[in-house]
Amino acid sequence: MGYREAVFMGKEQLLTVMLLMVHIQCSNSGAVQFTSENFDKTIASTELVFVNFYADWCRFSNMLAPVWDSAADLAASRFDGGRVVMGKVDCDQQDGIASRFHISKYPTLKLLRNGHPAKSEYRGQRSAEALVRFLEDELRDPVRVINATSDLREEKKGQVIGYFESRASTNYQSFQRMATALKDECHMIAGFGEAFRHLLPSGRDTVVVRKAGSSEEVSLPNLDIMNTQKLTDWAQRACVPLCRRQVREITFGNAEELTEERLPFMILFHHPDDKETPQQFVRVVEQQLFSEKNGINFLTADGLQFAHPLHHLGKTKEDLPLIAIDSFRHMYVFPDIKEMESPGRLKQFIDDLHSGKLHREFHYGPQPVPAAAAGTQPTTRPPTSPPESVFKKLGPSESRYSLLKDEL
Numbered sequence: 034m035g036y037r038e039a040v041f042m043g044k045e046q047l048l049t050v051m052l053l054m055v056h057i058q059c060s061n062s063g064a065v066q067f068t069s070e071n072f073d074k075t076i077a078s079t080e081l082v083f084v085n086f087y088a089d090w091c092r093f094s095n096m097l098a099p100v101w102d103s104a105a106d107l108a109a110s111r112f113d114g115g116r117v118v119m120g121k122v123d124c125d126q127q128d129g130i131a132s133r134f135h136i137s138k139y140p141t142l143k144l145l146r147n148g149h150p151a152k153s154e155y156r157g158q159r160s161a162e163a164l165v166r167f168l169e170d171e172l173r174d175p176v177r178v179i180n181a182t183s184d185l186r187e188e189k190k191g192q193v194i195g196y197f198e199s200r201a202s203t204n205y206q207s208f209q210r211m212a213t214a215l216k217d218e219c220h221m222i223a224g225f226g227e228a229f230r231h232l233l234p235s236g237r238d239t240v241v242v243r244k245a246g247s248s249e250e251v252s253l254p255n256l257d258i259m260n261t262q263k264l265t266d267w268a269q270r271a272c273v274p275l276c277r278r279q280v281r282e283i284t285f286g287n288a289e290e291l292t293e294e295r296l297p298f299m300i301l302f303h304h305p306d307d308k309e310t311p312q313q314f315v316r317v318v319e320q321q322l323f324s325e326k327n328g329i330n331f332l333t334a335d336g337l338q339f340a341h342p343l344h345h346l347g348k349t350k351e352d353l354p355l356i357a358i359d360s361f362r363h364m365y366v367f368p369d370i371k372e373m374e375s376p377g378r379l380k381q382f383i384d385d386l387h388s389g390k391l392h393r394e395f396h397y398g399p400q401p402v403p404a405a406a407a408g409t410q411p412t413t414r415p416p417t418s419p420p421e422s423v424f425k426k427l428g429p430s431e432s433r434y435s436l437l438k439d440e441l
Contacts, residue, residue, distance in 0.1 A: 063102030065120035072130055075118055080213075081171055082145040083108075083155075083164070085121040086131060091139040097159055104161040108168060117168055135328050135387055144171065147210055147261075150327050153294045175216035176209060179224045182232075185248075191272035192220040192243040194250070195258075196229040204238040204258040211265045219272040240264065242271040279323070280315045283332040283339075288427040297329050297361065297386060298424055299379075302336040302343060303354040310354045310370075317374055325383055329358075342423040358386055361425040365391050 064085065065075065076082045085101050087094035098121075105119035124131035124139065134143060134150060142155035157163055176195075179185065185194070193215065195208045205223065212221035219242075224232075233239055238258055241250040253267050283291060283300065291298070301314045311333045318331045336343060336353040343349060346357060346366055356367035356379070365386065372378045385391050 062106050064105035065118055067120045067122045067130065068127060069129060072120075072122070072127075075120065076145050076148045078115075079118045080116045080147060081118070081168060083117070083119045083168060084143050084145065085119075086124055086134065086136045086139065086141040086143065087121060088124050088139040090125075094140045097140050100159055100161055101164075104164040107161050107165050111165060112168070112172070116172065119164075132387070146171070146213060149214065152296070152327055156293065156295075174209070175212045176221045176223050179222055181228050182224070185222070185243075187246055187248055188220050188243075189245055190218070190220055191245045192222055193240065193268045193272050194243065195223045195238070195240045196232045197223060197225050197238045198230070198233065198236070200225050202238060207259050207261045207264060208240065210261045211268055214265050215269055215272070218269065240268070242268060244272070279318045279326065280311075280331045280333060283334050283424075285338070285427075288424065291330060291332070292361075292424060292427055294330060295361075298332055298359040299329055299356065299383065300332045300334050300342075300359065301354060301356050302334050302339060302348075304350065305335050305337060307354060313374060314356075317379060321376065321380060322383070325380070328387065329383060345420040345423050347420075358382065358391075359422050359424045360386060360392075361422045363392065363395065364420055364422060 065071070067075070067084065085097065087098070089095070101119070101121060108117050108119050122130050124136055134141075144151045144155060155164075155167065157167055185192070193212065195205065197205045197208070199205070200223075205225075208223065215221070230236075239252060240256060240258055241252045243250055251271055253271070256264065256267065258264055281287075281291070283298070301311060303310050314331075314333065322331070334342075336350055340350065342357075342359075342364070343352070346355075346364055348355060348366075355370055356373065358365045358367075365382075367373070367379070367382055
């Protein structure tokens with residue numbers, strides 16, 4: 034082989050290598066494609082994971098796709114330290130992940146913080162800059178640092194206050210993770226060093242809660258601050274009133290705001306003079322359904338004010354109290370409110386909604402119930418006959434909110 038041929042071959046090989054590098058860079062750009070193999074590992078090791086749940090056949094998913102990949106590239110250049118990952122899930126190929134997060138429309142954009150989904154999906158502007166700006170806001174430190182206890186004041190929301198020997202402590206790192214999870218529900222405050230040493234029992238870091246409008250501090254004995262999940266659960270229970278934390282009252286004034294959260298409603302309709310049943314409902318939700326708080330809105334409703342939904346259910350004030358689920362497609366009545374406190378009954382009702390069982394039975398009738406003993410004839414429950422959703426009509430109208438489609 035002559036000199037010119039060798040030089041030519043060298044250039045050809047160099048061009049091949051350069052093209053390969055470009056291909057590798059392009060394949061590594063854009064949002065991370067999540068599968069069952071990499072999804073859990075990523076959300077467990079990353080502070081913020083922003084996920085686009087999409088379907089290839091969906092026109093709006095296809096319109097969003099290049100914007101989402103551009104935003105992912107922008108996020109990768111703007112954030113360091115592996116704090117943020119933007120990813121995407123093909124819901125047809127990864128139906129297990131989609132079912133886990135109750136995805137029923139496309140595209141759905143959800144933020145996961147330290148593995149836990151935010152209660153509300155992202156519904157802001159669909160541009161690369163807007164998406165990255167949203168992540169920047171979510172990364173801001175939610176903790177207000179004070180220099181003395183005189184800096185504390187009564188607030189309309191509850192306060193979670195940590196007193197620490199050092200900002201570099203692992204206890205404070207756990208406190209920060211808790212503060213980020215609860216930043217929308219409580220004020221997060223921290224004090225460090227000598228000015229607060231007299232507040233540290235036996236010289237140990239401590240966390241206390243002040244309820245809304247109060248200066249009284251409540252602490253949990255033997256609180257393990259380093260256990261972020263236990264700290265978060267305790268702080269939420271102590272800081273946020275139960276009625277606001279788990280069960281809210283729906284009114285015509287807040288119905289639109291609640292529908293924007295895009296979570297199905299489980300509603301206790303009751304007579305306004307009935308005070309006992311709502312208290313029972315709150316207890317059941319707190320004791321049996323706490324794990325469902327990110328997938329459903331638990332509400333109470335004045336059955337006289339909301340007579341129209343009752344009418345759609347074929348019910349009147351004479352049937353109060355009763356429980357129903359509004360999925361924003363159909364409404365389903367819980368069979369017997371007397372079983373509300375029976376362990377597992379309301380949980381099964383919710384599971385049947387998410388699995389599609391309630392909807393399937395509406396269209397195809399109930400599955401036969403196996404005979405309890407030999408010789409016993411199988412029985413079937415009466416088929417459900419849910420009417421169309423009423424509460425979705427109380428949500429934002431397209432004439433007032435155009436971002437759902439126009440900003441895609």
